[in-house]
Structure formats: structure tokens, C-alpha cells
Amino acid sequence: MSFITINNQQSVPLSSIPEMTYDLFFDSNITLIENHEERHCVLYFAFRETGNIRLICCIADDLQHNILVSSSLVSSDAVLNSMAARNLSFEKFEREIHENFDIGFVGHPWLKPVRYAENRADKTKTIPDYPFFGIESEELHEVGVGPVHAGIIESGHFRFVCNGEQILHLEIQLGYQHRGVEQLFLEKKKLIQRTTLAESIAGDSVIGHTTAFASLWESLSGMSADYEMQYSRTIAQELERIAIHTGDLSAICTDVAYQLGSSVFGRLRTPVINFFQEWCGNRLAKGLIRTGYNPYPFNKALADRLIAVLDAFEPDFVEMNSELSRLPSSLSRFERTGTMKYDQLLSIGTVGMSARMNALNRDIRLSHPYGIYPDLNHVPVMKHHGDVYSRVQIRKEEVIQSVSYIRQLLKKIPDAGAAQEIPANLKPDSFAISLTEGWRGEICHAAVTGKNGELVIYKVKDPSFHNWLALALAVRNNEISDFPVCNKSFDLSYCGHDL
Amino acid sequence: MLRTIKILYHQGKQFIPDLRKANVPGIFRGRPEISLDKVDSQALADICPTNAITTSPVGIDLGKCTFCGECSRLFPGKIRFTTDYKLAANSRERLFIKEGLRTPVSLDPDLIRKDIQRMFRGSLKLRQVSAAGDNSCELELNACGNVNFDMGRFGIEFVASPRHADGIVITGPVSANMAEPLQITYDATPSPKIIILAGTDAISGGIFEGSPALNRKFIEENHIDLYVPGNPVHPLTFINGVMDLLGI
Numbered sequence A: 001m002s003f004i005t006i007n008n009q010q011s012v013p014l015s016s017i018p019e020m021t022y023d024l025f026f027d028s029n030i031t032l033i034e035n036h037e038e039r040h041c042v043l044y045f046a047f048r049e050t051g052n053i054r055l056i057c058c059i060a061d062d063l064q065h066n067i068l069v070s071s072s073l074v075s076s077d078a079v080l081n082s083m084a085a086r087n088l089s090f091e092k093f094e095r096e097i098h099e100n101f102d103i104g105f106v107g108h109p110w111l112k113p114v115r116y117a118e119n120r121a122d123k124t125k126t127i128p129d130y131p132f133f134g135i136e137s138e139e140l141h142e143v144g145v146g147p148v149h150a151g152i153i154e155s156g157h158f159r160f161v162c163n164g165e166q167i168l169h170l171e172i173q174l175g176y177q178h179r180g181v182e183q184l185f186l187e188k189k190k191l192i193q194r195t196t197l198a199e200s201i202a203g204d205s206v207i208g209h210t211t212a213f214a215s216l217w218e219s220l221s222g223m224s225a226d227y228e229m230q231y232s233r234t235i236a237q238e239l240e241r242i243a244i245h246t247g248d249l250s251a252i253c254t255d256v257a258y259q260l261g262s263s264v265f266g267r268l269r270t271p272v273i274n275f276f277q278e279w280c281g282n283r284l285a286k287g288l289i290r291t292g293y294n295p296y297p298f299n300k301a302l303a304d305r306l307i308a309v310l311d312a313f314e315p316d317f318v319e320m321n322s323e324l325s326r327l328p329s330s331l332s333r334f335e336r337t338g339t340m341k342y343d344q345l346l347s348i349g350t351v352g353m354s355a356r357m358n359a360l361n362r363d364i365r366l367s368h369p370y371g372i373y374p375d376l377n378h379v380p381v382m383k384h385h386g387d388v389y390s391r392v393q394i395r396k397e398e399v400i401q402s403v404s405y406i407r408q409l410l411k412k413i414p415d416a417g418a419a420q421e422i423p424a425n426l427k428p429d430s431f432a433i434s435l436t437e438g439w440r441g442e443i444c445h446a447a448v449t450g451k452n453g454e455l456v457i458y459k460v461k462d463p464s465f466h467n468w469l470a471l472a473l474a475v476r477n478n479e480i481s482d483f484p485v486c487n488k489s490f491d492l493s494y495c496g497h498d499l
Numbered sequence B: 001m002l003r004t005i006k007i008l009y010h011q012g013k014q015f016i017p018d019l020r021k022a023n024v025p026g027i028f029r030g031r032p033e034i035s036l037d038k039v040d041s042q043a044l045a046d047i048c049p050t051n052a053i054t055t056s057p058v059g060i061d062l063g064k065c066t067f068c069g070e071c072s073r074l075f076p077g078k079i080r081f082t083t084d085y086k087l088a089a090n091s092r093e094r095l096f097i098k099e100g101l102r103t104p105v106s107l108d109p110d111l112i113r114k115d116i117q118r119m120f121r122g123s124l125k126l127r128q129v130s131a132a133g134d135n136s137c138e139l140e141l142n143a144c145g146n147v148n149f150d151m152g153r154f155g156i157e158f159v160a161s162p163r164h165a166d167g168i169v170i171t172g173p174v175s176a177n178m179a180e181p182l183q184i185t186y187d188a189t190p191s192p193k194i195i196i197l198a199g200t201d202a203i204s205g206g207i208f209e210g211s212p213a214l215n216r217k218f219i220e221e222n223h224i225d226l227y228v229p230g231n232p233v234h235p236l237t238f239i240n241g242v243m244d245l246l247g248i
Helices: A022-033 A088-101 A181-187 A191-199 A206-221 A227-255 A259-280 A300-324 A328-334 A342-347 A388-410 A464-474 A480-490 A494-498 B002-011 B041-047 B070-074 B114-120 B136-144 B176-188 B200-204 B217-221 B235-246
Strands: A004-006 A010-013 A039-049 A052-061 A066-075 A079-081 A104-106 A141-145 A157-163 A166-173 A430-437 A442-449 A455-461 B032-034 B059-061 B079-081 B096-098 B124-130 B156-158 B167-171 B194-198 B226-228
Touching: A004 A010, A010 A206, A022 A039, A022 A052, A022 A066, A022 A079, A039 A066, A039 A088, A039 A430, A039 A442, A039 A455, A052 A088, A052 A430, A066 A430, A088 A104, A088 A464, A157 A480, A166 A464, A166 A480, A181 A191, A181 A455, A191 A206, A206 A227, A206 A430, A206 A442, A227 A259, A227 A300, A227 A388, A227 A480, A259 A300, A259 B002, A300 A388, A300 B002, A328 A388, A328 A480, A342 A464, A388 A480, A464 A480, A464 A494, B032 B059, B032 B096, B041 B070, B070 B079, B114 B235, B124 B136, B124 B176, B136 B156, B136 B167, B136 B235, B156 B235, B167 B176, B167 B200, B176 B217, B194 B200, B194 B235, B226 B235
Parallel strands: A079 A104, B124 B156, B124 B167, B167 B194, B194 B226
Antiparallel strands: A004 A066, A010 A430, A039 A052, A052 A066, A141 A157, A157 A166, A430 A442, A442 A455, B032 B079, B059 B096
């Protein structure tokens, strides 16, 4: 056996992960993933272990609902054959390992810095010196945008190579938002500090990231969240999806200069996030998810309020969407704009709604269900054109689906359970991985503990980690004026990527 | 056309008529009140994820507080978060809430530079810089301009270029990688100009305080005109703070 099979949110002893030579590790993981569309790499990372570098690769099997984990120990000055040369979905992971540990990867197509992390191996590389691709031509020109953008959004740099108005190539350079999150998980010792960090990974995906963290922590502590906690987390996750998807529809309308849609979707989001405030005191649900207890148990009064909010929300949301999808001026901007093909999405390891926009079924709620998702019999919303309009339709249909899930859950409200004792130490010498389906897609947290149960490494992977490349490829051959609507229709996270 | 009118009609009235007196729904965690109850103040201070709680006297630094609510959950008789969203001040000291005091947070009129009210009261254009902000404050600053809060009614707006702006609003703890772009954006803004820090991360670094990936030199070296606490800032906190600064 060249891997151990584990489930989502399960922890295992580190020693149970099979270790093999890098050549075997390479072959095994490539064989798992090649010609197997149901499998993709959810996490591939490295950490220092007594002077060497330990590599751990996690391949998720969506049909078997499990995760295949294998490992290899290489020397700290190793130069390895690149898995990305065979399968592009390893591309970002290898770049990260190269940046942090100076491991070489032969045959990697572009071994460039990922985020200029504070603890990178080579400090002589700095963010202003990023090696962009260039094309020498007298007919082409480059357009640089950012890191500070013309709106209230996060920082990142886009470099276009254009032929007149047409984009030939886009390179997205990130790292400006790097705050050292993974390192801080090790340094901040209190649980509330680590929970606050998880809430701050991406402020638009508070529930997704904090649930991933809390579940991972519970798994490594040998606890399990009771039904009522899972129930609250699920309602919160679907509410977050409704809120952010609706806000994104507003922003997409803004980017095609459709004022009515922009205003209506914008104001429709308000009562949903205000409900979060009524529930937990914060419009973006910071403070709602905690490990081992639920500070704000869901109750009948909240349920009645939420039903009233959804009853008022749904007809206006449906009405606005039906207007948007019959408006020639918006459809002409949405259809066949920023298109990605199925094969492209698969090859770069796209996840979440950006994958589902063209028939690539990646949805953790179905493939690696956690909490009470198995009870919901979730069927992912899939589209088949891969364009801006597919991404608009996915949002619309997922919002309606989430509303129906919440209505279904509200029929029976569980009683709040007792707070659980949180063990002071985590299980020693263990590995755990936790996947959740945020509104963008699969959120992955993983941790390795040492011999006293201390954290040795904490890894966070936001869906944006892979999906930024999907945006870069989607805008090729589009007009540069369509970039804003393409960008917003993906709405990827900068800080989730930069950490 | 008729369909558009119908949609407009269905929206009803969405704007908040009086942004000064609006009530926030539910259990918003705004200005904390700290009673004079005797508690183990060290145990209380140890709860806080960002060392925002001091022991003698017991107090909370709103510039460091992440409003997680853990202290009031475990010491409900000692600390209570009220729904008072007016949290902005123009000096770091004024963000410090001491035990036994119930005075609202306010601006020190003597610290407001004269140019600011004279020049910007009728129109204030701001440029936002996300210096490693986590997109929560960014979402809330966007919400300030939506049809509900409609900050634009006072002539306060976010603009696309620093060259069109009268000041910058910084979110996030200021990463080392953003230090230079932040300085360039500030330099590109014509004088006189103001600096507003939005959110706990910007004011003190928040949960990221002490991370070697930050570079907070810009915040330390420049005069800050307005501190707006929150995690994230509530739109009403931001708008009221700016209105206080402008004397509207």
C-alpha cells in the first residue's frame, strides 16, 4: 500500500502515513490522479523534520469519499522531478514548497514565487522584482494594474499582455496581503487566538474557514461536535453562501453598468448579514463558530426571524434575477465572456463553483460530506458553458438551493448541548485534514503535531489558491474591458491566497 | 420599462433616514461597559486574544479589541457590550474604555485640524487602501455607500484614484509587502489630506500584532486623523466617525 486512506476531518498517527522514496511517491501520486477525473490533489505540502524535508500529499477521491495520504522524506537540498510537469494541478504546491524550502523541481513550467512569504528561503527575492512573462514585440503592449485597485478591494497585481484591446496573456502576481497566518497559528498558543486567526484568513469566508479550523481542532483533540453545533454551523455556512453570492451578483451588475441590479442585490444582502448580527453580534459572523461549544445556540425565536427574512428575501431575489437574465444588455456582456473549458479546469485543479461552472463536479458537501450535510442529500448545481453567465446562474441557483436547505433545517431545531471539556493537549505525532465547502469552494486546513501534542505545522488552503489561475486563463482572447466582470464573477480571495 | 418600475416598487424604502440615531438590530457588540465588580482581573486579561484588556484599572483598548465577546461571555457581570456603535475617536487614548465609566467614545475637538472641516465638510473623497485587510472591513466600507447606508448623501465617497482623493482609508494590519504601495498611494494624494484607520487590524495590528510579516512604519510615522474600531467596522461606526470629524 503506498498510501493511507482517511476520511475528511479524521486524524491519524503520523507514523501510519506510508513513507517511500521520492520516485515511488511521484509515481504513486501521478498514477492516482492521471486519467482519474474523480480524484484531485487537495493538499501537498512540506515541513522540516530533523534537517530533512518531509513531503505529504493528500489526494481526494470524490467517488470513494476518502482521502489518500502518502509521504516522502527528502534532503533539504534536494532537486526533484516535478510532478507539475506531468500534471499541472501540482504547479502551485511545488512553487510553494520551492519558495519556502528551496527544494528544486526539474521540469516545472514556471517555478516562480507564490506570495513572498516572510519565512521564505531566499530573502533576496522581493516583491517588486517579480519575474513577469514578457513578449518582445512592437505590436503588443503591457498593462499593469494594482496592487492598489480602483475600488474597495484587496491588493494584488495584474499584468496583461494585449494586442490592441484583446488580452493575449494575463499574469496574476499575489503576495501583497501576506500576514504570516500559518506561522502565527504555531506562535499564538491560546485557542481563542487561533480561532480569531481562522476567522481572519478571509473575512468573506468566516464560517467556511472557522468551521474547517474548529473541526480540525476537535478531531486532533479527540472530540466531536454535537448535533446542535453541526446544525448551527450548517445554517451559518448556507447563510454565508446566500449573503456573499447575492453581494457578488450586485458587484457583477455594477461591472456591466446595470444600476438597478447593483442596488437591488446590494440591498438584498443587507437583511441576511444583519441576521448574522442578530444571531451572533457580527454582520460577517465573526464570533459564531467556536471549538467545543456553541456560544450562540440556535433557537425558535431566531428561526422565526430567519424565516421572515427569507420570506421577504426570496421573491425579490427571484424577480431581480429573472429580469437580469432577460436583459439583452447584460446577457451580451455575460454570455461567452471569460470562458473556461472542462479540460482546462480539470488540468489546473480548479475547485468549487469555478469548477462547477463547466461540468467539473467538485463539491465537498457531496464528495466528502461533514457535519449534517449527509442528511441534506446535497446535489451540486452544475453549469456547462464556463462563462460569466454560468457563474451568474450558479450563484442564483445556489442561493435558492441554500434557502431551501435552511427552510428544511428550520423545521426541527435541536436543543443546545452542553459545552465540552477541551483537552489541553492535542494528540501527539498526528496528522489531520479538514475540508469544508465555503461559497467559493473547497477550504482545506491541515495540521501535524509533535511528540508533546504541539503544532509542528499548520496549513491553510483557500479555494483561491488554484482558482486564480482559472481567472488568468479565462480572460485570454477577451477584451480587456471585460476583465472587471470576469474578475468579479470569480471573486477570488487575495488574503486567502496570501495568508 | 414596466417591469423595472415594478421591481423598484417592490423594494420599498430601503435607506436609513437618520444615520445618527439608527438602531442596530440584535446583539451587536459595540462600546463595552465595564462594571466596578471585583474579579480576578488577571484571569480576565488572559482571556483576551489580543491583550486588549488591562488589569489596573480594568479597561479595554478598542484599538486592540477584536470584539470576539469572550470576556463578556466568561465575566458577564464585569463586561457588557452595548449596542452603541459610535466607537470612532481621533486619538489612541480615547479608544481606551475604563471600568466604571459609561461615557460615549468621542472625538477631541482640539485635535481636529482646522483645514479638515473648512475644506471637506461639504465633500470628502476617500481612497481606500487594503494593506493586508481580510476583506471584511472592505465589504463593510463598500456597504457604507449602498442604498441602505447611503453615505453619499453627505458628500462622502470612495473614489478610484488617490489623485482624486482628499485622504486615504487604511484597512488591514499593513503587511511588509504592502508598505511601499501604501506609501506611494499616500504620496499621490494631494494635500491637505487625512488618514483614517478602519478596523482593529489597521489600528493596532489586531490578531496579527507582532507578526514579522508586517511593516507598520507608515502608521507609526504619520498623523492619524481618525481611528475607527471594529472587526470589521460597522458601516454606522464608520459613517458617524467621519461625520464627527467633519463636524456635520
